[in-house]
Amino acid sequence: MLARNDATLMQAGTYAAIFAVAAIGLSLLLGNVAQISIGQAGFFGIGGYTLAYLTAVVTWPSNVPGWLPFVAGTLLGVALAAAFGLLLGLIALRFRGHYLAMATLAFGLIVVGIVRASKPLGGSVGISNVPFAHLGSLTISGGAAFWYAWAMVGLTALLTRNLLRGRTGRAFEAIRNDELAAEAAGIPTRRYKILAFAYAGALAGFAGTFFVAYLGLVEPNAVGVSLSIDLLLMVVLGGAGGISGATIGASIVGITNLYGHDLENWRPVIYGIAVIVIVVAFPRGIAGLFSAGAAPKSKPHETDGAPEIMPPVAAPPARAQWLAVEHATKRFGGLVAVDDVSFSLESGTLTSLIGPNGAGKTTLFNAITGIGRVDEGRIVVAGEDVTRRRPHRVAALGLGRTFQNARLFAEMTVLENAVAGAYLCERAGFFADLVGLPVSRSDRHAARERARRVLGRLGLEPLARRLARDLSFGERRRVELARALAANPGLLLLDEPAAGLNAAERVRLREDLRALRADGITLLLIEHDMRLVMEISDRIMVLKFGKLIADGTPARVRNDPAVISAYLGTAEVSM
Amino acid sequence: MLAQLAQLVIAGLTVGSGYALVALGIHIILRATRVVNFAQGEFVILGGLLAYGLVTTLHFGIWAALAGATVLGFAIGLLYERAVLRPAARVGELAVTIATIGTVYVLLYGHALIWGSLPEPLVFFSGGATDLSWQILGLHVAAQQVWIIALLAIALAALWFFFERTTYGKAIRAAADNPLGARLVGIDVDRARAISVAIAIALAAYGGTIVGPITLVGGAAGIAIAIKGFVGAIVGGLESPLGCALGGLLVGVVEKLLEGQFSYEIADPVVYSLLLLMLVVKPAGLFARPSAVRD
Known part of the structure; x- marks a missing residue:
């Protein structure tokens, strides 16, 4: 069964990489922001059709360099997909849960319906004769396509990692844990949700552009509901959230596709069963099985002996x-x-x-x-x-x-809760995080430092690495106070x-409140x-x-x- | 012109009856478990195929096949609730949604494994291989169209009687509306949920059988029926049973009118845009009281 030639293997690997790019976007949406989408194929289609139109339908002047149509198609495809992502994000703000699933499903269906009805886009036949992409003298097909596709995954992984490590990622995490508390901590939750949709859309569009350039054609069925469901299954299979799960999921699907002809209809049936089993028994996916040991552990911290009440972290702003x-x-x-x-x-x-x-x-x-x-x-x-x-x-x-x-943000540690509270003291925007500008990193360090000092001030440092959900009620209240203080209100x-504090905690609270008032709050x-x-x-x-x-x-x-x-x-x- | 429109409306009501039954099933499951069953349309296809199997393999008459498919649907519904919905619900809402989407794949490609991927014709309810039809006031009316609408009405009446007039039906509604309160008065809420899901899937199988002679059964039609059933449920109002039925019929009529007056290609994007538009503008649906929306 494994007797496949290299070209077939290469091809399967290329498709796996293309789908991984789209799946990483959905993984961020589903795992990091807890927003479902069954419409990702719509963005994939927007990217793919844009590239097909610009490279196979539009007649370019003869003096245009050979790489330009492909590059223009890719950039415009990503930009259009991102723009539609913003739009869907805007609509998605009104929904949660299954209503959101349906709205995104409708979006995907509308895209397919429109391309199928559109004559310039080839109607139900689609656009064929999409030329191979050229970069200089290099034709991106075969082995080159394999490496190009995996370079796309590398770029996507890098950008996504930057984003998740930055202020944006911390905001996502807070939103996923408790939207209302995130909003009260100064995090513009709507803007971040819209950005997450736009980013996931842009990545699906990016994948779509190269999918079409590689395959040489695009047709409505290729970007229909079943691709949306496939992407969702890849993410759930691999484990939603971050990069590795989506890549694993896409690779598994890519490799099984290699033997697709042997399996025929068994393949989607097996996916379906696997997804149900995974969602029920291993909600963190296959990646979760490997990283189970790396999950944040609740353990007490060793350092102690901090002074009873430390000086304020920063002077609070003054107002009449x-x-x-x-x-x-x-x-x-x-x-x-x-x-x-x-x-x-x-x-x-x-x-x-x-x-x-x-x-x-x-x-x-x-x-x-x-x-x-x-x-x-x-x-x-x-x-x-x-x-x-x-x-x-x-x-x-x-x-x-x-x-x-x-x-509190239940699935985050005490320190992470306080860091999320420092959101308003940070400056990095979405794009600064995305490309990893120095401000993104300095923000991260400053926010951590600030959070540590606030915890120290309230005597909560021993709890810093505990998960918020494991805390006693009294501890939660005090950590919540620390989170609020981290923003320097x-x-x-x-x-x-x-409420819920024991006698010692109550005394400590009284002294803390007096100290805060003395600070000028x-x-x-x-x-x-x-x-x-x-x-x-x-x-x-x-x-x-x-x-x-x-x-x-x-x-x-x-x-x-x-x-x-x-x-x-x-x-x-x-x- | 008018006759042509009327003809399209009749055709629309016929396919719309299928959508209405999908929408009703979605409503029943949503009400009992707060889950939208994305696989509802696939169960319609499965029902049609079960009836087809009963007719061709076991030589059932079509009426016996209708009863058989409905009963089998009920049993499959019990299994579905126990094996998929209930365990996933323990993980969370997102998990159940994803699990029902996983079920779409299992059913959509699963029945192709058993019955092949080409749609099969189901015998007509009167007349066997070819249908009876009449010319009434210049309109062409097929017997199956009459059967479909009549059988939809019978199903609606039966559901209404069960949920509104029997103690057991009322207990199920109580369990859905206030699980804690229902438990306190001794209602087995888990069982009520299971029965609700089973009724919804039985309804899907029933629907698949009655529209089967016209739409053919099997193939990849499930997704389209499922989605148009959704559109019907949203247009009419997910929380209202009558709204779901009317919404499904309306979607069928709109679809056929668009196909007949404009083009086949334009119908789908317009119907799906209707879904998005309704979700944004009036998520409670056309026929629901505004207070009925909970999410």
Whole structure:
């Protein structure tokens, strides 16, 4: 069965490389950003048809060098595929899960349908007589094609690795783990998702260009749904995420294709069964089997003996006024969760927001941080009206927050969580990461350094290498605080920071909060632990049924009759 | 002109009935398990082939083959739920979606291994190898077209009766709408899900058998039927059973009108664009209440 000649082997290897390029793009989308696409063949087709059109249909002037049509077709094919990727990404923002799968499937079908209906693109016959690619005197066919295709894989792998190691990769990872928390950490999640679609599209287009140049023709069936499914199967088979799984998957499919004639219809049936088995039993694919030992292990760190409270990592930004809420009202159906609330915070103070469960405290936090919008009124953060802004843009003004149920990036280590928190202090953009500009690397080091120092400051360094999902509830809360601090915020909103903490952790939290206030950070807390609230607050605001019923120093609020009745006098004694 | 349009509408309702049954199956599985079964169309093809096998190999009459294929579909559905959907659901939503796509390959190429890759004709429900037909008001109406629409209506009525009027059907709906609550009142939620999937696959097999004489059975038609069934479900509203049925019929009519009035090539891209357009503009579907969308 192995008695195949070299040319056949070479050919199978070439196809494997071509598909690996497209599969790496999908692997990034599926594994690193958790977005599914069953429409990748559409991009493959856009790239392929662009090249075929420019090399086989367009008549070039005779004085044009021989390599130009191929190079122009490749570049334009990649660019068009990327542009359509942006478009699909934009549409994809509206969907998740199976709806996203269907929308991408529709995209792929539309591309095939359009090329099949289009006369200039050859209708159902497609475009044949695509000439071999020439680079100078070299004709890219046979062995040269094999090496060209694997050079494409090399280039793709390099760019993808750069991207994943950079700020972009950290943003992807955060989005995959918890989109909302990523957004609150200042990561523009929509932009990154769109970029991921564009990048995956560009790679599929890149693969498509050379596929057509190598095969010498393109027809609608070659870029149909089954190619999209094939690519998905390759990625799942090899293991989604990063480069190696996709390459392994594409190679396996390429090699089995070599014996395709012996296997006939058994081949896709076996793929189908393999994918079901892998998805159920080995969700990390074949690559996951090899790298199982390299998975981040949860183990305690050895160093200890850090000073109790270290100096701040960097001075927080200064503002005359960090937060003003003006007549904020938020309704859920008939329920008024926040009812005409107005207040502003004095810089460098610690204010606690208390009130019975259901009083609207978290709703107010969400409105301030851009996660839920107010129906009426205005929110001003750092002097800017943020009433209708998305969370990441509010965060970029210097606002950090934690969540009531501690939304850490569960599959990342404590250190990685803190590094992701430093996103706003980094500068590298998508293209800087892609080509590996120095800023990409310096960012990586700076973010790590910054994260280490924040962990050190909060005494969390011993946990640095633990996975977030393995932490106790109290530890999670403190790591979440560290993640918020890593962005160097001027205003910090903490939602029940003391809930779930043991006595020692509680004391530590109190001292940390005092230290943060001393640094000049403006703090707003939701907290039910009255002792802590009374001990550390400069000011206490009380919310009941969405209305502010008291506002003043701890001593004043403690003796306010309205507060006493809110907590003790009515049916809702929930504390 | 008008007669020609009416003729196209009849043809559209006929193929649309197949799409409607796919859409309904997708709806039933989605409702019970929160999974979109991308392989639903393949089960339609499988159903047609099972009926074909019963007729040609075991010499069943076509009505016995319809009953046989439906029962076999039910059994295959139970197996599918147990072997594929349930284990994948433990891993996550993305995993189930991918597993149903893997199933597409197993079925699409699997039945070619058994029955060959060329489509086969199924006998007509009245008349055997050739169909009866009539001229009514200048329209050509084939008996199979009448059977298809009537059998779709019967299936819809049976489903409605089961899910709305029987205790068992109501228990299944309760399990789908509120699994925890259903468990608390003693409903076996896993079993309810399995039964739902089995009903959906039985419906697919039933659909494959009734449209089989017109569309032929087998071959690579499954993907197209599956996708147009999806389009129907999305157009009508994934969360609404009646919406799914109407959406499927509508897609069939639109497809035939486009094919008849413009060209065969233009129909597919337009129908698929309809899918994307509906997803973007009105994901709840034309016939669903807005509150019915959960994702």
